[in-house]
Amino acid sequence: MRVVGLVLLLTIACGGTPPRERAPEPAPADPARGPFADRKDFEPTAFGVLVVGTGRPIIFIPGLGSPGEVWNETVEHLANDHECHVITLSGFAGRPPIEEPLSSAVRRDLTRYIRSRGLDHPILVGHSMGGFIALWLAGSFPENIGPVIIVDAGPALSGDLEEAKGLRDRWAKASDQEFAAQAKYMYAGMATDPKRLEEISTLAAKSDRQTIGDAIFEMMSTDLTDLLEDIRAPVLFVLADGVFQTRIKKQAEPIRDKEIVVVPRARHFVMIDDPKRFFAAVDAFLEEHPAEP
Numbered sequence: 001m002r003v004v005g006l007v008l009l010l011t012i013a014c015g016g017t018p019p020r021e022r023a024p025e026p027a028p029a030d031p032a033r034g035p036f037a038d039r040k041d042f043e044p045t046a047f048g049v050l051v052v053g054t055g056r057p058i059i060f061i062p063g064l065g066s067p068g069e070v071w072n073e074t075v076e077h078l079a080n081d082h083e084c085h086v087i088t089l090s091g092f093a094g095r096p097p098i099e100e101p102l103s104s105a106v107r108r109d110l111t112r113y114i115r116s117r118g119l120d121h122p123i124l125v126g127h128s129m130g131g132f133i134a135l136w137l138a139g140s141f142p143e144n145i146g147p148v149i150i151v152d153a154g155p156a157l158s159g160d161l162e163e164a165k166g167l168r169d170r171w172a173k174a175s176d177q178e179f180a181a182q183a184k185y186m187y188a189g190m191a192t193d194p195k196r197l198e199e200i201s202t203l204a205a206k207s208d209r210q211t212i213g214d215a216i217f218e219m220m221s222t223d224l225t226d227l228l229e230d231i232r233a234p235v236l237f238v239l240a241d242g243v244f245q246t247r248i249k250k251q252a253e254p255i256r257d258k259e260i261v262v263v264p265r266a267r268h269f270v271m272i273d274d275p276k277r278f279f280a281a282v283d284a285f286l287e288e289h290p291a292e293p
Contacts, residue, residue: 042116044109045098047087053079056291057119059110060086063128063153065183065204065212067093070127073275074282085113085122089129091211093203101218102211103129107136114144121146121233121292125282127271128153132219138235139227147289148235149282152268154248155224164220171213179209190268197269228254235259236285238278240266259285 050068052075060071068086075084089106091097098105110133114122123146126134131153138145174182187201188194234257239245241264252258261281266273 040116042112044113045090046102046105046109047089048095049113050086052084052086053081054083055081056083057122058082058084059114059119059122059124060084061106061110061124061126061130061133062088062092063126063130064215065092065186065207066127066130066200067203069093069203070200070269070272071125074125074271074279077275077279078282082123085119091208091215094206097208097211102215103133103136103218103222106133107140110137111141111144123147123149123286125149125151126153127151128268129215129219132157132224135231135235136222136224136227138231138233139224140230142230142232145233146291147286148231148233149285150235150237151270151278152238152240152244152248154251155228156222156251157220158247161221164217167220168213168217171216172210174209180205183207191273192265192267193273196272200269200272225251225254228252229256231255233257234285234289236261236281238263238270238281240268240270240273242267 048068058078060068060075062068062070068088071084071086075086078084087106087110088095089102091102113119121144124134124138126132126149128151131150132155134148134150135153135155138148171179171182183205184201187197187204191197228251235252235255237248237252237258237260239248239260239262241262245262249260252260263270263274263277263281266277271278
């Protein structure tokens with residue numbers, strides 16, 4: 001269970017020994033044909049999308065292994081005046097995997113998705129791995145992004161490359177029984193009432209084990225810290241009331257326009273664990289940062 005415990009920490013914690021390399025930047029490309037083209041017929045391969053509601057665009061990115069359903073209550077809360085784009089990452093929760101590093105592929109495809117759909121400075125909301133991706137996108141393409149809401153996540157995970165390789169291999173090579181047990185254990189303790197995560201953990205257990213392992217390795221070997229000072233949008237961090245909040249606060253220092261809210265007694269799935277306080281923080285932040293006229 002030591003390995004599973006480490007994965008649990010990796011999913012919710014940031015800090016410690018910094019990862020070894022900065023996030024790579026894509027090579028310049030023909031805007032009509034390259035990887036960041038904005039053709040209207042573009043369809044993402046790195047994620048699937050469900051669109052709900054009308055109004056100001058907002059994109060929801062779930063965390064490691066999680067389905068888009070982690071955002072159900074939040075979407076219901078915001079859909080009256082927001083066009084909610086709820087994504088599920090490829091390889092997670094039963095969605096077919098892809099053959100390339102997932103976080104960087106999602107960053108690329110989200111950029112193209114935003115441009116191809118004509119989304120005007122959409123709000124980004126990311127939990128855990130989804131928060132890592134949201135920070136990557138906001139720092140890489142600040143001209144495209146509106147306010148950013150990060151739920152219990154940061155720009156760099158703890159550990160070194162050897163540990164990252166070990167975790168990747170152990171998830172990827174797990175037997176069916178081992179994988180199911182690890183997936184179930186990973187969600188244990190991430191909410192004060194575990195029953196609230198039963199549906200989510202059941203769907204997460206349908207994830208592709210190679211994708212889970214590769215995603216952990218990619219996050220552990222990618223350091224976004226140097227990108228944070230490039231973020232132009234305001235950023236709200238909504239953090240669990242745990243031991244890792246200090247590390248995340250420290251990592252967030254380079255972001256110029258930021259707000260940090262710690263939800264008392266909440267665990268990693270803050271939006272599910274204490275939706276009332278989570279919604280209050282989100283509503284206040286969005287009211288303070290309305291859409292540009």
